[in-house]
Amino acid sequence: MENGRKLLRGIALAAIAVIGLGGIALFASPSLAADSRPDVIRIDAIGQLKKKLEMPPAVFLHDEHTKALAAAGKDCSVCHTAAATGHTVKFQREGDGTDPKKLEKLYHNGCIGCHENMASDNLKTGPLDGECRACHNTKLPFKSVQAPVKMGSKSLHYLHVSSEAIVNPADPQENCGVCHHVYDAKLKKLVWKKGQEDACASCHGDKAEGSKPSLQTAVHTKCVWCHENVAQTSRAYYTSQAEAKKAQAPKSNKTLTAKQIKAEAAAEAAAIEAAIVTGPTTCAGCHTEAAQSKFKQVSPVPRLMRGQPDATVLLPVNNAKRPVGAPEAGMKPVVFNHKAHEASVDSCRTCHHVRIESCTVCHTVDGNKDGNFVKLADAMHAPASDSSCVGCHKQTVMTKKECAGCHGAVPVMAPGSCATCHKDVKGITAAQIADGSAFELSKEQLADIAAQNVAEEPKPVKPLDPAEVPETVTIGVLSHDFEPSVFPHRKIYEALVKGTGENGLAAAFHTSPLSMCAACHHNSPVADLKTPPKCASCHGIQADKMAASVNKPSLKAAYHQQCMACHDRMQIAKPAATDCAGCHTPRVN
Known part of the structure; x- marks a missing residue:
């Protein structure tokens, strides 16, 4: 090999036992026997300069080399060029240049040369000159798997x-x-x-x-x-x-x-x-x-300040600046409690998914390139987006078993729920929004107005007193092979109320004492749920074609679907869906 490979002779990498991908000493280290590794690097810099390669890209196991360097008292500077702000990521250079042969020589002199130096010192090492397939190998006994680091946590x-x-x-x-x-x-x-x-x-x-x-x-x-x-x-x-x-320390004679x-x-x-x-x-x-999983966890995390307000007012579309002929927007503003939302998410990027700016910096009413053509309304309300208000709320309730039981049947954006957020704001008039003057308010003024409204928000509505809920409900209209089912109505109601306990979303959106009843009595007006109609009012004993066309199952199917699906979402193991006797006592003829 060339004399350049001898330049690294002084580096005593005594612990290296790596990269014999052709069977040379590949698994000398127990850590290399894993099914997956996070440090598998395919060196393809030459391939990016040269269209046709004689050999596949070389495979490099980074951590094995790092450990060996550390054991020898060395650091990254052995392979990576030191710079003012750190080490370059590339091997012994800052840029690739344009000559693939020169780059190939750099790798071979650096890598194989180091291995040869170690071999001449009778040290265990990696592949040597001529053992090309040891590094240039496409068949690996492990996968490259890297868990992303959430620095935004x-x-x-x-x-x-x-x-x-x-x-x-x-x-x-x-x-x-x-x-x-x-x-x-x-x-x-x-x-x-x-x-x-x-x-x-x-x-x-x-x-x-x-x-x-x-x-x-x-x-x-x-x-x-x-x-x-x-x-x-x-x-x-x-x-x-x-x-x-x-x-x-005092000297010892020992x-x-x-x-x-x-x-x-x-x-x-x-x-x-x-x-x-x-x-x-x-x-x-x-x-x-x-x-x-071993990273230290701080809880609660002190609030990280970057000039954000405790609360602000999200103004609707500025009708005064709408194009001539464009329809006017009619939504009311939203008082957004920023501090409360900060406490409920793990990262600012939950909402500020690109930059820490107001949503309107990227997302406009009609959509543009900066916002990836996602309109402002969709940025706030798209149910499938983790970054939108509605999407985040939906994901939250569907991942909490205490909430998922009901919200699998009741949509997150139920009819009338818009008014929970979009409502009159004390300190901003409809006239100010209509003539555009509300949009001239400073960030500080909006923060003051929002703080006043947050302070004056009414307390959450208390759920219906369990004493007003029937203790049991007997369901016997379909009983034939089984005795009528006795439904522990009050016990289940109390469990649902307890499950939503301190939940902020429930406190904000359960605006009626009867909100908890809406999941089971899903098509009845909330105001009438104190004395709801029987399920048979809508679901017939036999499903008809018209009912099937509007997704209205038969009465038996409706009962089982409602109960079993709720148990499944709430991860309730007993009674099992196939355990008929768990709910129905077999009838003795």
């Missing part, structure tokens, strides 16, 4: 915000500027601007654009580099503390054996490593569910 984000190890040179009291930045066109550099912090994905996309790196490159460069620096700084601090403590000295040194090193508080630097440390 309030708990994980707060751990970084509150960390004393992350120091912003521009303002030591606020460390947001260590991670968040914007491009200043005048200064021609990245700077931190307080109050403009946003998600990385708001600027960085899937692919690099000019000098702006891709999201993957930006995140890995910034995060891993920072974790490494924090670990190195911490290690140096705790090492100096340990040495100072050792120097001040003579230690070489084995005891080695054991003490190992214990001291272990104590130093245990004291270091930093983030992971391996693929598995971030991109596995097992590792993420």
Whole structure:
């Protein structure tokens, strides 16, 4: 091989036992026997420059190399070029260039050269020159699986915000500027601007654009580099503390054996490593569910402020600026309790899914390119979207078993529910909305108006007193092979009321004491549910063709469908759907 491969001879990677994909030493490490790995990297830089390849892209197991480097006291700089803001993601270079042969030589000299150096020192190593298929292999005994890291999680984000190890040179009291930045066109550099912090994905996309790196490159460069620096700084601090403590300790006349000295040194090193508080630097440390389950959880998370109001007023369409001939909008404004919603979600990106801005920055009444042509009404009300108000509410109630039992039968946006949010706002008149003057109110004025309305909101409606609910209801109109079924009406009603207990959505949208009754008595007016009609009023004993056309099952099917489906959604195991005797006592002839 070329002399360039000998340049890495001084790097003692004594722990490497990797990448013998042709059977050379592939599974020498137990960790390589897993069915899936988060660190499988296919090196395809040459393929992007050269259309036709002689060999498939090489497979690289990143964590195995990282562990080996750490064991030898080395870091990422062995493979990745150091830069002012971290290490480059590419191997021993900043850019790919345009010469595929030059790039091929760089990889072979770097990788195989290192393996050869180790082999000449009688160390266990990876593939050597001529063992091409060991790296260039398409058949792997494991899958590449990476669990996404949710940096937007309030708990994980707060751990970084509150960390004393992350120091912003521009303002030591606020460390947001260590991670968040914007491009200043005048200064021609990245700077931190307080109050403009946003998600990385708001600027960085899937692919690099000019000098702006891709999201993957930006995140890995910034995060891993920072974790490494924090670990190195911490290690140096705790090492100096340990040495100072050792120097001040009284001298002992006891003579230690070489084995005891080695054991003490190992214990001291272990104590130093245990004291270091930093983030992971391996693929598995971030991109596995097992590792993420061990992330420290802060609860409750102190509110993260970015200039957001406690509440604001969402104004309807400005009719004064509607095009001539366009229909006027008639919806009333919405008082949005921002603080309450913050407490109920895990990330700001639940709603602000692209940028932390008002929805109207991207979404317009008629839709445009900036908002991916999603109209404002759909951004707020689309039932299938996790980011819309209605969609989020629907997802919330359908994932909570206490709510799903009823809301599988009652739609989230039931008739009349619009008025729960869209209503008269004290401090803004209909005339102000009609002539457009309401839209001239400042953010501070809207926040003050919203705060006043939130403070004066009526208390949630109390559900109907269980004493007013029949204790049992006997269902016997269809009894034939079984005795009439005795339905524990009050017990079930009390369980539903208890299940919705402190639920904020239930408090806001259950606007009638009889709201809880609407799931079973699903087509009766809510006001009449204190004395609802019998199920047989709508469902006949025999289903007819007309009934089937409007999805109206027979009486027997309606009873079973209502009860069994509710039990299924609420995860009630007993009685089982096939256990007839669990509800009906068999009739003895």
